[in-house]
Amino acid sequence: MLVCWLGQLTIYQRLDCTVGAAGMALAAVKPPSYMELFERNLGVLTEKDQERVREARVMIVGVGGMGGALAILLARTGFTRFLIVDPEVYEASNMNRQICCFIDTLGKPKVEVLKQEILRINPEAEVSVLQKALSLEEVKQLIVEWKPDVVAAEADDVAYSAKVIRIATQMGIYAITGMPSGLMGYVMAFPPFTKHTPEGLFGLPENLSYKELHDTVETWENRCGRRWYIHKGKWRVPYWDEWRYGKRPVTQLAPMVWFTACVTAIEILKYIVGKWKLITAPHVWLLDPADGKIKVRKYAEGRLFNKYALKAFSIKPFDIGRRWRRAALKILSYQLKMWERKQLKEDAEAERRYQERLRAKEEGLKKSLHEISEK
Known part of the structure; x- marks a missing residue:
C-alpha cells in the first residue's frame, strides 16, 4: 500500500496499489522477469x-477510450508505475472504442478493470487507482503527493483536461x-514550465476559470466553429448538426482512438528516454488518415474563429454582433x-465500388471452383 501519503489525504474513495507478490498471484506459475518480457525493446x-x-x-x-488505450500501450512498452x-x-456505449470494455466488464469500474489488464501484462507493475471525479485542487494535491514524471489529461471534458495540463506544467x-x-486526431504535448497552454492554442482567453472555459467550449457558437470535424474528421453532416445542439456525443472510432493513443505513447516514450525530437506546443501532431495526411504543424483549427468571430458576436453598438451572427x-x-x-x-460512389467488389469476388470464386472441378 502507498502509506507515505494515503493517510494524509481524505479526498479519496479508493486508492489501491498492487505490487510484487500480490500482482504475481494473477499467474499460476512464476512469471518471466521484466527483461524477459521486454527484451525485444532492446533493438x-x-x-x-x-x-x-x-x-x-x-x-x-x-481512462476511457484514449486513456485506457494509452495505459495498455505504455504497459506493453515496459512502463510499470501508474496512477489512473x-x-x-x-x-454499452463504450464498446466501440474502449480497449478494456467487454461484455463481462460492463458495469465494472474502468480503473479496476484497467489495473487488472496491466497486471496481466506485467504482474510486477505498480498500479494505483482512484475511482473519483477530482476537483482541480485535488488534482494539484495528488501531483504533489505522487510526483509523476508525466501527466496525461484524457478526460472527456476538454476544459477540465486543459486545466489539468496547466496545473501539471506549472x-x-x-x-x-x-x-x-x-x-482525425491531434496530439498536443506541453513541456515543464512552458508558456503555451491548450486555451492559447485554441485561440481562447487564457485567464478564464474552469467554469468559464467549460461554458465557452460547450456553447452552441463554439461548436459551430468546429466545422473541421466534418471535412477532416468525416462526420456525417446530420450527426454534426445534432451534436452542435447538444443532442449527440462526439463520434469516435476505435482505430482512430487507438492510433491517436499510439502517437501519444511514442511522445511519452521519447520524453522519458530523452531521445529523438519531441513535438511540443505550439506544434502538434495532426492525424488525418482518411485523406492520407499525418504531419506536424502549428495548431490552427478553429483558432481564428475562437479568437475573433466569437468576440464579434457580442458587439452591441450598431447591432454589429447580431448582424455578424446572422x-x-x-x-x-x-x-x-x-x-x-x-x-x-x-x-x-461507395455503393458502386461495393457492387464491383461483389461481382469481382463472385467471378473469382466461380473461376476457382471451375479450375478445382477440372482437376
Missing part, C-alpha cells in the same frame, strides 16, 4: 533507456493529451449543404 532502446521507462511514473486522468483516475464504470511536469474525433449562420448553412451533397456523392 531500439538501450538497457539504460529501458530502466528509465521502468522507473517512470505516469499519471493518467481519464476515472470515476466511471463501463457502459509544477514542472510534462503533460500531454490526445484528442481523436471521427477519423451572416455567419448563412455561411454555415451554405457550407453544410455543400458538404452534405459531397457526402451523398461519396455514398453513391
Whole structure:
C-alpha cells in the first residue's frame, strides 16, 4: 500500500496499489522477469533507456477510450508505475472504442478493470487507482503527493483536461493529451514550465476559470466553429448538426482512438528516454488518415474563429454582433449543404465500388471452383 501519503489525504474513495507478490498471484506459475518480457525493446532502446521507462511514473486522468488505450500501450512498452483516475464504470456505449470494455466488464469500474489488464501484462507493475471525479485542487494535491514524471489529461471534458495540463506544467511536469474525433486526431504535448497552454492554442482567453472555459467550449457558437470535424474528421453532416445542439456525443472510432493513443505513447516514450525530437506546443501532431495526411504543424483549427468571430458576436453598438451572427449562420448553412451533397456523392460512389467488389469476388470464386472441378 502507498502509506507515505494515503493517510494524509481524505479526498479519496479508493486508492489501491498492487505490487510484487500480490500482482504475481494473477499467474499460476512464476512469471518471466521484466527483461524477459521486454527484451525485444532492446533493438531500439538501450538497457539504460529501458530502466528509465521502468522507473517512470505516469499519471493518467481519464481512462476511457484514449486513456485506457494509452495505459495498455505504455504497459506493453515496459512502463510499470501508474496512477489512473476515472470515476466511471463501463457502459454499452463504450464498446466501440474502449480497449478494456467487454461484455463481462460492463458495469465494472474502468480503473479496476484497467489495473487488472496491466497486471496481466506485467504482474510486477505498480498500479494505483482512484475511482473519483477530482476537483482541480485535488488534482494539484495528488501531483504533489505522487510526483509523476508525466501527466496525461484524457478526460472527456476538454476544459477540465486543459486545466489539468496547466496545473501539471506549472509544477514542472510534462503533460500531454490526445484528442481523436471521427477519423482525425491531434496530439498536443506541453513541456515543464512552458508558456503555451491548450486555451492559447485554441485561440481562447487564457485567464478564464474552469467554469468559464467549460461554458465557452460547450456553447452552441463554439461548436459551430468546429466545422473541421466534418471535412477532416468525416462526420456525417446530420450527426454534426445534432451534436452542435447538444443532442449527440462526439463520434469516435476505435482505430482512430487507438492510433491517436499510439502517437501519444511514442511522445511519452521519447520524453522519458530523452531521445529523438519531441513535438511540443505550439506544434502538434495532426492525424488525418482518411485523406492520407499525418504531419506536424502549428495548431490552427478553429483558432481564428475562437479568437475573433466569437468576440464579434457580442458587439452591441450598431447591432454589429447580431448582424455578424446572422451572416455567419448563412455561411454555415451554405457550407453544410455543400458538404452534405459531397457526402451523398461519396455514398453513391461507395455503393458502386461495393457492387464491383461483389461481382469481382463472385467471378473469382466461380473461376476457382471451375479450375478445382477440372482437376
